[in-house]
Amino acid sequence: MKYTFLKDNNLPAFLGDDFEISYSSMYANVLEFSKRVPKERAHVAIYAENSPEWVCALYGAWLKHSTVVPVDATLPVAETAFILSDSETDFLFASKANLENAKAAVEKSGRAVEICVIEEVEKPLMNATLPNGWKIECEAEDLAFIVYTSGTTSNPKGVMLTFDNLQANIEAVSDEGYFHEKMRTLAMLPFQHILPLVGTVVGVLYVGGAIVFPKSLAPADIAGVLAKRKATMVISVPRFYELIHANIMEKVNKSIAVKSLFLLSKFAGSVKFARMLFASIHKRFGGKVSAWVCGGAALNREVNADLSALGFKICEGYGMTEAAPIIAFPRIGNIKIGSCGQPLPSNEVRIVDGEITVRGRSITKGYYRRPEENEASFNNGWLYTGDLGYFDDDGFLFITGRRKEIIVLPNGKKLNPIELEEQIKEKCPQLEEVGVLMYDDILQAVCRISDKMYAELGKEGAEDFVRENAILPYNRVNASYRRIIRFTVTTKEFPRTRIGKLKRFQLASFVESVKTELPIEQVFAPEPESKIYKDLKEFLAMQVSVTVLPDAHMEMDLGLDSLGKVALHGFIKENYNIDMQESDFEKYSSLRKVANFIEEEQKKKTEEKAVADSPKPRKPKAVAWSEILKNCTPPIIPKTYFFHAITLFAARIFFKFWYDIEIEGRENIKDGEPMIVAPNHQSLCDGFFFAKMFPRKKLYKFYFFAKMRAMMSSKFMKFYVRHSNIIVVDVKSNIKESVQKLAEILRKKNYVVMFPEGTRTRDGNVAEFKPMFAILAKEMGVRVVPMVISGAFEGLKARTSLPARGTKIKIKLLPPVSVEEGESYADFSNRVREIVIAEKAKIEGRELSSD
Known part of the structure; x- marks a missing residue:
């Protein structure tokens, strides 16, 4: 065939800013x-x-x-x-x-x-x-391409693609209306990748469309050629759409009117309606782009949802070079945010032990001159992709992770971590092990050294050694996208199988565990002998759960949070009469630096006074939270406005028709008694669940404590917060004032809702509880109502904007608990967390793990 x-075609094939061919x-x-x-x-x-x-x-x-x-x-x-x-x-x-x-x-x-x-x-x-x-x-069976892509070895491998492989892809997208004679596609991605080869070149010319070439990839040149040549399709990687999103949202958030239109469009959920509202934005891109295709890596769901609300119809497919490239793609008018669509019609896709496998017309005949890798990747005609995923009830494919070791960067480039690890190890043979991973959206490395070296060098010395002898030499000879941005040094052995293979999928959790391990005392960096340092260390040891070393970064290494900084600030003010602000802790980031700063400030004061007038040594005073919370000018508490009632009404209606919510334990919120409610944090909707739980009059007595500094940059959100029962904390400046407001709310026999984890869960588990609620409970003498939320994580995961309809959610308010005599803030905080974890496990019908 x-x-x-x-x-034969008389239409334009190539269009540029100054040419037409x-x-x-x-x-x-x-x-x-x-x-x-x-x-x-x-x-x-x-x-x-x-x-x-x-x-x-x-x-x-x-x-x-x-x-x-x-x-x-x-x-x-x-x-x-x-x-x-x-x-x-x-x-x-x-x-x-x-x-x-x-x-x-x-x-x-x-x-x-x-x-x-x-x-x-x-x-x-x-x-x-x-x-x-x-x-x-x-x-049909002739070889069209040998496309080289990263493999599981240190060298790339050539994927053999036939003309029939290409034809299967082109037929599918043409039948669904993506490819047609009048299409004009922007040539953005380098042609050596299979996605632009088929999506921008071969498929476009097959149907008689035109390829639009920008002068350069500068934003002005791209916007200019889109406007002049009226492109109908753009194919790019997540980074491109993230830049568009950031640029547009910055302007949206500056205007209350535009922000209101954006929220209206998001609620309406219609791309056509959004394009009408934001026609001026689309005009800047020529006004004719009907399909924005994203490939190479997964697009952030929040970015995708926001762009959809702005009228950008993002089509996220799933594929690989071995599939020429499509395995699944979204059909026009039938897109689910977060899903890569449905399988190519000519292919079969199945899930085997969580892994996506595929066979069919578009699948490669194998790797060029790689018999061993062909045997490893193919089984009875099925290609084992190495990617993990699942199908929903409507047949939409969702990607949940990668079994393969290839790291996919936000710009779509793929890296073999083994190759990078070998290069780092080559630069620094003293390293016992090296692991490279994509974590927190940046490329990181975790490096293991011997216990002996760590003991000799100390924590800072070990980090300096690895930085100077391994990471920097590696970065100097590699392209920017291959460079290590952050690294961690440890003496722990990496997680491995019984036969010695690295469990790469556990590296992220391993890095987290390393952050909390007790650092070894430094040998060549002795602690200061000054009384100021010793007093500060003794106080700081009560605020954190790890060993306090003089040069440990108080935030990154010791885990000192904003509340701890407030306490340290109060200690310094009380004992040395020096007013260190929270922002000063960024400059003086270690205990040694803080102690030196205080000593220098005292020295200045001493020089200004006679030696006889210098302060006598005295025992340091502890920070009295009772003084901070009780002996202060009563702060102004936000009033409950009608706008708050509208929000609660809208939330109540939404949850009635969207979620299947079961609520238990309302009777544990006692009328006339001030209480603190401490729920686990699973989703964006957690705070709004209270609208479903209580009548309107009682809800007016609930106040919510939230970290919303980023949202407060918007005028609309500032207006919303001022007219709602929300106490916003700015971790840089007003945390003490915010805590005092919460105390005043409790004095007036209201309820305070605080999410002790501080942020939404990433994996569905209950994270560490911050002690702020425990401090309030102990110093104000109020009881805490532990609250369990189960099921919301699956319905609305972090970084998503559109909840899954019909998700079953269980909410349970547990009997109130009080701080016992002699119980510390941390102990009470941990006790409440254990109560929540145990009840959550019971609700979900599983056994509680040993950890």
């Missing part, structure tokens, strides 16, 4: 490029930047029934040489900018490869005309 990949002229250029290919069925590499010439070189090779090997134009000589050798390249099209590297790569490859500079190929007139009936036909 033959497929026609380029037909028809299909007829393109074919005339293709003929010239074809003449340069020395033989039929050659392996032809293209080592150049995106351009019309790149495309002409591709079709010129296909006209000679040759296989094309796309090579990243930014690859260094060594990697390029490997690809040329491994793919058995016969001929190379290179750009003028890459010519010297191309020559060096050919020499290093050891192959006799002829090089042709694409800019030097003779160009027929741009208005060239040819007889009707010309076309490029290809046999």
Whole structure:
């Protein structure tokens, strides 16, 4: 069977800011490029930047029934040489900018490869005309591409893709209306990747559409060519959409009116309605883009939801080079945020032990000259993707993680962590182990050294050693996207299987555990002998749960939170009459630095007074929270406005029709008794659940404590907070005032709702409880009502904006508990947390784990 990949067409094929090339002229250029290919069925590499010439070189090779090997134009000589050798390249099209590297790569490859500079190929007139009936036909089973992609070894591997693999993809998206003769697609992503190869080049020209080339990837050039050439489709990676989101939302949040329209559009949930509301924004992009395609990595769900509310229809598919590239994609008008859509019609997709497996027309025939890897990746025709996922009841595929070890960066680039680890270890052989992972959206490394080295160097010395001898030398010789941004040093052994394989999927939790391990005392960094330092250390030891070292970062290493900083501030003010603000702790980040700062300030004061007037030594005073909470000017408590009632009414209606909520234990909130409610934090909706739990009059007595500094940058949110029962804490400045407001609320026999975890759970488990609620309970003499929320995490996970309808949620208010005599803030906080964990496990019908 033959497929026609380029037909006779009088429409434009290439469009740029200052050029327009028809299909007829393109074919005339293709003929010239074809003449340069020395033989039929050659392996032809293209080592150049995106351009019309790149495309002409591709079709010129296909006209000679040759296989094309796309090579990243930014690859260094060594990697390029490997690809040329491994793919058995016969001929190379290179750009003028890459010519010297191309020559060096050919020499290093050891192959006799002829090089042709694409800019030097003779160009027929741009208005060239040819007889009707010309076309490029290809046999279905012939090899179209060998595309190199990262593998499980240190070297890349070539994926063999046939013309039938490409045809399966093109037919599917064309049948669903994505590809059509009038389409104009922006050429943004480098053509050596399979997604732009099919989505921007081959598929577009197959249906008779046009490729739009920007002058550069600068935002102004992209916006300019989109507006001028009226592109209908943009294919890019998450980073591009994150930049669009950040730029637009910054302007949206500056205006109450625009913010209100945004919230209205989000509530309406209609992309067409959103495009009408925000027509001016879309006009900046030409106003004709009907499909914004995101590939290479998962797009942040919150970004996706916000862009949808702005009228951007983001189409997130799922695929890989081995599938040419589509495994699943969303159908027009049937998109679920967070899902990558439904499988390609010509393929079968199944989940085996949580892993996505696929077979069908679009799947590669294998890796070029890799029999062992073919055997490892394929089983009875099924490709084992290494990705974890599930299907919902409607047949939509959701990706939950990766079983493979490849790290996918936000810009779509893929990294083999084994390769990076080996490079770091090579720079610093003293390291026992190295693990590289993507965590908190940045590339990180965890490095293990021996107990002996850690004992000799101390914590800071060990970090300095690893930084200077491993991380910095590695970063200096690697591209920016491969550089390690943060690292952790430990003496703990990495999690491994019984046969010694690294459990890479556990590295993130391992890093978290390392942060809380007790650091070894420093040998060559002795503690100061000053009384000020010793008093500060004794006080600080009561605020944190790890060993206090003089040079440990108080926030990053010791875990000192904002409340602890307030307490330390009060201690310093009370004992040394020095008013250190919370922001000062960023400058004086270790206990040694704080002690030195206090000593310098006292020295200045001493110089201004006579020695006889200097203060006599005295025993340091502890911070009395009772003084902070009780002996202060009564703060102004927010009034309950009608706007608050509207919010509660809307929440009540929403939950009635959207969630299946079961509530138990309302009687534990006693009328006329001030109480603190301490729930676990599972979702964005947790605070609004109270609208479903109590009548309106009683709800007016509930006040919510929240960290909302980022949201307070919006005028709309400032208005919302001022007219609602919300006490907002700014961890940089007003935490003491906020705590005093909570105390005043309790004095007036109201209820305070505090989420002790401080932030939503990432994995559904109950995190550590911060002691602020315990301090209030103990000093104000009020009882705490533990509260369990179960099921909301599954209904509305962190970083998502659209809850899953019909999710079953169980909310249970437990009997109130009081602080026992002699019980510390931390002990009471832990006791309440254990109560919540135990009840949550009981509700979910599982046994409580030992930890």
